[in-house]
């Protein structure tokens with residue numbers, strides 16, 4: 631009886647995952663945001679925000695740098711992998727032509743934020759409104775292949791990921807003491823301001839045809855090795871940056887709820903990146919990490935000073951480190967994050983997780 635039930639469950643779930651994969655086939659994936667999701671656009675730009683030298687990419691299938699801020703795959707790659715899709719190419723890649731346009735595109739650019747002035751120190755990067763402009767341009771190119779209506783439908787049915795906000799703190803408000811923005815706004819007022827600007831960006835994405843959009847907030851910025859090196863004596867997370875993250879993330883969820891209500895559909899899904907990171911930052915051993923404080927690649931205290939370069943310390947086994955470089959999670963940590971996106975509870979994915987979305991969308 632029991633084995634029969636198990637058998638039945640296995641058959642059902644096998645059937646579900648098969649129909650699931652086939653329903654996802656042909657679905658496009660678009661990515662917007664910063665270095666957490668940039669798959670190499672900045673390699674084509676004259677900017678200092680780049681990951682184009684070893685040991686970046688050391689665990690990538692080619693073992694070479696790709697512009698991803700990871701030892702291997704990044705979050706968009708792993709989402710594509712989970713959905714059975716080809717990885718999306720950076721929009722600036724010359725390989726993104728013809729049939730490959732149907733797979734989608736990655737518009738993200740390391741260093742950018744919600745605000746236009748965030749990341750100005752990196753010079754030539756693709757700010758978010760420029761990313762959206764390129765998305766409109768992409769749609770014109772797609773129309774040339776499959777017609778205007780086909781292109782619109784393809785975009786409507788796509789999955790979209792947008793990751794913004796971290797740089798508005800670490801590379802703007804807290805970049806230097808007495809920064810322009812910190813003199814202009816108290817922290818709570820700044821958070822309110824950038825949330826209202828994020829809302830406008832999401833609204834624009836909707837107007838451009840986005841109908842399933844994962845929206846991530848910031849991780850625990852005060853706990854990344856770079857900030858531990860800069861602001862922490864004993865490795866405790868920086869209180870001020872943690873306060874910023876804990877103000878920003880709940881307001882993001884509320885903003886997303888309000889926007890969905892206004893639209894009358896579950897277009898936007900709030901991804902609680904803060905909680906997803908905090909699990910392995912607080913209990914790294916539970917996830918197979920030896921540490922969440924020391925970056926695998928870097929130098930100085932916590933390997934958190936400066937950038938990850940060919941001359942940096944490098945850990946032998948990247949899977950044992952939650953952080954790859956002073957700011958970015960390792961591929962292993964990215965996998966934990968994407969797993970939570972796929973199947974996490976309401977606490978992580980609001981109003982629903984990616985498996986639920988995929989099951990819903992495959993029915994229409």
Ligand SMILES: *[C@@H]1O[C@H](CO)[C@@H](O)[C@H](O)[C@H]1NC(C)=O
Nearest residue numbers: 745746747757758759760827
């Ligand atoms: C940011 O730039 C875009 C496009 O250049 C503009 O439409 C938008 O109003 C700007 N945002 C702010 C807050 O200045």
Ligand SMILES: *[C@@H]1O[C@H](CO)[C@@H](O)[C@H](O)[C@H]1NC(C)=O
Nearest residue numbers: 973974975976982983985986
């Ligand atoms: C998330 O996904 C799992 C399936 O993997 C499902 O059982 C669960 O109910 C989902 N949670 C929510 C809140 O949608």
